[in-house]
Amino acid sequence: xxxxxxxxxxxxxIRGETQVLGVLYxxxxxxxxxxxxxxxxxxxxxxxxxxxxxxxxxxxxHSYKPSRKVRxxxxxxxxxxxxxxxxxxxxxxxxxxxxxxxxxxxxxxYSEISDRQRRTQQAMARLKxxxxxxxxxxxxxxxSYEAIAETENITVNNARIxxxxxxxxxxxxxxxxxx
Amino acid sequence: xxxxxxxxxxxxxxxxxxxxISNEEAALIGHDLKQIVYDLKSMxxxxxxxxxxxxxxxxxxxxxxxxxxxxxxxxxxxVMVAAAxxxxxxxxxxxxxxxxxxxxxxxxxxxKLNFIYKLNEKELNGSDIAWLNSELKKxxxxxxxxxxxxxxxxxxxxxxxxxxxxxxDESTPSVQMALLNTLEEIQYEDLNNDLWAFTERKxxxxxxxxxxxxxxxxxxx
Amino acid sequence: MKKSKLLFLVISILSYNIxxxxxxxxxxxxxxxxxxxxxxGDINVIGTEASADRVFTMEVVHTDSENNAVRLDQIxxxxxxxxxxxxxxxxxxxPEGFESIDLNLKIPxxxxxxxxxxxxxxIYADNLKNGVxxxxxxxxxKIERIGKYALxxxxxxxxxxxxxxxxxxxxxxxxxxxxxxxxxxxxxIKRDVRMISRxxxxxxxxxxxxxxxxxxxxTKQYSKTPIIHTARINGGGxxxxxxxxxxxxxxxxx
Numbered sequence: 001x002x003x004x005x006x007x008x009x010x011x012x013x014i015r016g017e018t019q020v021l022g023v024l025y026x027x028x029x030x031x032x033x034x035x036x037x038x039x040x041x042x043x044x045x046x047x048x049x050x051x052x053x054x055x056x057x058x059x060x061x062h063s064y065k066p067s068r069k070v071r072x073x074x075x076x077x078x079x080x081x082x083x084x085x086x087x088x089x090x091x092x093x094x095x096x097x098x099x100x101x102x103x104x105x106x107x108x109x110y111s112e113i114s115d116r117q118r119r120t121q122q123a124m125a126r127l128k129x130x131x132x133x134x135x136x137x138x139x140x141x142x143x144s145y146e147a148i149a150e151t152e153n154i155t156v157n158n159a160r161i162x163x164x165x166x167x168x169x170x171x172x173x174x175x176x177x178x179x
Numbered sequence: 180x181x182x183x184x185x186x187x188x189x190x191x192x193x194x195x196x197x198x199x200i201s202n203e204e205a206a207l208i209g210h211d212l213k214q215i216v217y218d219l220k221s222m223x224x225x226x227x228x229x230x231x232x233x234x235x236x237x238x239x240x241x242x243x244x245x246x247x248x249x250x251x252x253x254x255x256x257x258v259m260v261a262a263a264x265x266x267x268x269x270x271x272x273x274x275x276x277x278x279x280x281x282x283x284x285x286x287x288x289x290x291k292l293n294f295i296y297k298l299n300e301k302e303l304n305g306s307d308i309a310w311l312n313s314e315l316k317k318x319x320x321x322x323x324x325x326x327x328x329x330x331x332x333x334x335x336x337x338x339x340x341x342x343x344x345x346x347x348d349e350s351t352p353s354v355q356m357a358l359l360n361t362l363e364e365i366q367y368e369d370l371n372n373d374l375w376a377f378t379e380r381k382x383x384x385x386x387x388x389x390x391x392x393x394x395x396x397x398x399x400x
Numbered sequence: 401m402k403k404s405k406l407l408f409l410v411i412s413i414l415s416y417n418i419x420x421x422x423x424x425x426x427x428x429x430x431x432x433x434x435x436x437x438x439x440x441g442d443i444n445v446i447g448t449e450a451s452a453d454r455v456f457t458m459e460v461v462h463t464d465s466e467n468n469a470v471r472l473d474q475i476x477x478x479x480x481x482x483x484x485x486x487x488x489x490x491x492x493x494x495p496e497g498f499e500s501i502d503l504n505l506k507i508p509x510x511x512x513x514x515x516x517x518x519x520x521x522x523i524y525a526d527n528l529k530n531g532v533x534x535x536x537x538x539x540x541x542k543i544e545r546i547g548k549y550a551l552x553x554x555x556x557x558x559x560x561x562x563x564x565x566x567x568x569x570x571x572x573x574x575x576x577x578x579x580x581x582x583x584x585x586x587x588x589i590k591r592d593v594r595m596i597s598r599x600x601x602x603x604x605x606x607x608x609x610x611x612x613x614x615x616x617x618x619t620k621q622y623s624k625t626p627i628i629h630t631a632r633i634n635g636g637g638x639x640x641x642x643x644x645x646x647x648x649x650x651x652x653x654x
Binding site: 288289292293296299320321322323325326329351352353356357360384386387 | 531533535537549551552553554555556569570571573575576577578592594596598630638639641643645646
């Protein structure tokens, strides 16, 4: 149960009550960290991205428009950072079969997931980074198509199509992964 | 364009906006995609490394705090700021009751009062009530206290000794009276001993004393 | 109070009397709030605009147990002044016998006022734009042209409060144990209202009070049973909390 809305918390941060940033961190750190980790499969990079997201929330607090919801605003900051990060690494990264198991949940937590989930995350690892990003924005952050469209600089309709096509690709990849 | 409409139908189904899809092929795909999304959503989340928590903690501590617009400062302000910051960080980085977490960060009496009154819109559980009892004991502002008592009055069956004992330490007449009004309705069986002791107190306001005596006489008749 | 005694030395040098025993407090030009703690006596606080000649002054009247009243030129030993964290503390001495100390303050209108009257007297505050918090044991409270918000708590005495430019997200809470409550609000104000009058009360309101309960308004018939209602003014908003154990509640349009 929570009474203080994200919007009220951000107003407090804008007014200088910076310790309130810790409350927003508590609310969103797990989701954002998992978002970064599931897309990048890089633990350290996910840490850095999480830190940078909250540094930017504070830095750009005055650019927040009160008419907007805070949740998509925060996710947009995180998504933009991840997008920049992916651009940097896209020329050097290549996903190998050995990396695949690291994507999604950590190997020591495999007992917590079903065989079908394990196959799904292996299929996720075979998606392009941009596809994995948009699918993770969709299912994990539960970003609306409008928010995805704004982050990816595409139309709302296009955002829906991209999510659908990435999911269809996942479906096709799943067929190739043996049980 | 046709493909796009086909995909829109699929996603409307996956998103739960449509209950079913008339096109058989789209329906098959839609069901599979919905299952994939379900599997993805239900995967366990990784915990954020504690080192990151600490780094954020350090980052927040490093940001200079701006002065509040409405000051309720006193001579212990620097100590209070340090203690409040520490308490806040302890709360933030440990799982706790979010009601308490939210309340802890409120610095001014008007914000605290608004917060307490808004709790009338919520269904409070036992630990919330225990927390409100502890706040009632700690709080200095009588208007906030009266609002807490007014809120707790909605949970008469869940009020226990902690609430009854509030009278022992309370010195503001309007708060004493608010407590007595609620205690009168609780009809707690051990109330009399506490009330006898209360009526014996020196400097008790006449109206408060009369109210306590009236509750006592009703319960002994 | 060691620190305040040191400060008093500074005050003695910097502050001086302006005619009719007014202590000049203009040396405190950078404070943000005033906290007054007194025992017996009336307290009047008037908010002054920056353009006024005498923006920040204090007048102290001491009345001894023989009822002899004297306007004090020197306040040492009667009233302590100290400053901490941009907050000016004005504290009267613990009473000796049946003495009382009246305080007449003019303070810049933008300062927040926190006022505590431990024993009794009447309180009047006017033209304070940054909110007030008042606690009093015996005596009435009258506040006018108050901005931002107000929390007033009285034991024995009525409360009268008139607001202007009240903050839309800040509460107003007026609580007395024994006495009526009258509050005047701007016509366009939006409020959630909680009204409690335990006995000898009625509710009078210039505003239509939207409520899930049946509210008997403007009858001026004293009720012997408790009146407890929750309602909304103009669709609802921040809290207006009015509570008395004994007396009527009146909500007026200012």
